Amino acid sequence: MNESGAAASVGGTGRATLGDPADLAIETHQLVKRFGHRSAVDGINLAVPRGSVFGFLGPNGSGKTTTIRVLLGLASASSGNVRVLGRDMPQALASVLPDVGALVEGPGFYPFLSGTGNLMRLDAADPHAPSSTRRVRVQDALERVGLSHAAGKKVRAYSLGMKQRLGLANAMLRPRKLLVLDEPTNGLDPQGTREVRTLVRSLAAGGTTVFVSSHLLAEVEQMCSHVGVMSAGRLVAQGPLEELRSAGQAHVVVQTPDVDAAARVLTRLGLVPGDAAGTGLTGGNTAVMATGINGHFPEAIVAALVADGVGIRGFTVENASLEERFVSLTGEGFDVVG
Numbered sequence: 336m337n338e339s340g341a342a343a344s345v346g347g348t349g350r351a352t353l354g355d356p357a358d359l360a361i362e363t364h365q366l367v368k369r370f371g372h373r374s375a376v377d378g379i380n381l382a383v384p385r386g387s388v389f390g391f392l393g394p395n396g397s398g399k400t401t402t403i404r405v406l407l408g409l410a411s412a413s414s415g416n417v418r419v420l421g422r423d424m425p426q427a428l429a430s431v432l433p434d435v436g437a438l439v440e441g442p443g444f445y446p447f448l449s450g451t452g453n454l455m456r457l458d459a460a461d462p463h464a465p466s467s468t469r470r471v472r473v474q475d476a477l478e479r480v481g482l483s484h485a486a487g488k489k490v491r492a493y494s495l496g497m498k499q500r501l502g503l504a505n506a507m508l509r510p511r512k513l514l515v516l517d518e519p520t521n522g523l524d525p526q527g528t529r530e531v532r533t534l535v536r537s538l539a540a541g542g543t544t545v546f547v548s549s550h551l552l553a554e555v556e557q558m559c560s561h562v563g564v565m566s567a568g569r570l571v572a573q574g575p576l577e578e579l580r581s582a583g584q585a586h587v588v589v590q591t592p593d594v595d596a597a598a599r600v601l602t603r604l605g606l607v608p609g610d611a612a613g614t615g616l617t618g619g620n621t622a623v624m625a626t627g628i629n630g631h632f633p634e635a636i637v638a639a640l641v642a643d644g645v646g647i648r649g650f651t652v653e654n655a656s657l658e659e660r661f662v663s664l665t666g667e668g669f670d671v672v673g
């Protein structure tokens with residue numbers, strides 16, 4: 336995994352502080368895509384390190400698919416620059432695309448052909464794909480996405496999830512330097528979803544950079560080394576997942592029968608007592624939560640509480656969850672299950 340080119344712009348405008356551009360599989364500068372007067376993508380600076388699994392996270396309608404379409408040359412940018420695998424797009428489209436596998440809108444499968452038949456046909460249409468290895472590569476791709484058992488079945492009998500997997504198999508027919516996957520687990524059952532996530536991780540372990548969009552926070556947490564967060568056409572944060580996690584605001588939870596006295600001490604220390612509802616410790620009014628602990632030693636907080644005679648039954652310092660962090664960045668809730 337390559338983290339050296341990590342453009343860690345955690346929060347703020349999403350403006351990337353770029354490392355060596357050669358370390359980036361995807362790089363955009365002030366990319367804008369307008370539909371009429373409305374900007375679906377509004378000046379984003381993406382920096383996707385080579386070798387990363389980059390989760391492109393955002394609620395529905397935040398501009399993920401539009402960005403992906405521009406990256407792949409399926410739509411033109413209104414303004415800004417795009418580089419993919421170190422080359423300028425769309426000028427270098429023809430030389431870049433053979434190294435890029437994509438799952439965007441499901442490829443047009445023929446319903447009356449089998450899964451194998453469809454992949455054989457799509458591969459034959461790829462001038463860079465060697466025909467001598469075609470059958471083996473098709474079988475291998477079907478096996479990797481768990482479709483071997485249905486290889487001979489007509490695609491019209493495939494479920495949505497099976498078609499989605501066939502689309503993934505198509506993206507993997509040849510070794511790729513970059514895979515771009517738009518919501519690859521959409522329409523999959525929980526088992527299929529797990530398989531795709533495992534597959535994505537194994538692809539990255541083999542050196543392929545994976546750029547994967549999702550509206551599911553949990554999915555991104557499970558699969559990705561890096562994340563970019565979209566909100567209303569803007570990239571509001573990007574960087575290594577761990578960096579985003581640690582950028583959240585930590586808080587302290589004090590379990591005590593003397594919540595009012597505890598809150599007074601915490602306030603005196605400069606902390607900001609808040610609603611402990613999310614801590615699950617509020618039963619019988621026995622806990623107080625406070626943010627603003629940066630720069631305070633936990634032991635000093637405990638000592639101050641004890642000095643004031645506050646009875647302490649429990650004391651924890653908790654980092655903000657990624658979900659809290661993203662909600663604070665986007666002002667929106669995320670679907671967290673998946």
Ligand SMILES: Nc1ncnc2c1ncn2[C@@H]1O[C@H](COP(=O)(O)OP(=O)(O)OP(=O)(O)O)[C@@H](O)[C@H]1O
Binds near residue numbers: 401
């Ligand atoms: N061809 C188009 N013409 C006009 N508006 C469009 C077009 N394509 C997308 N949009 C608008 O651009 C905005 C961003 O859409 P986009 O599909 O990129 O978001 P998304 O994050 O991928 O969401 P979803 O997961 O729902 O596809 C939306 O408001 C959408 O309605």
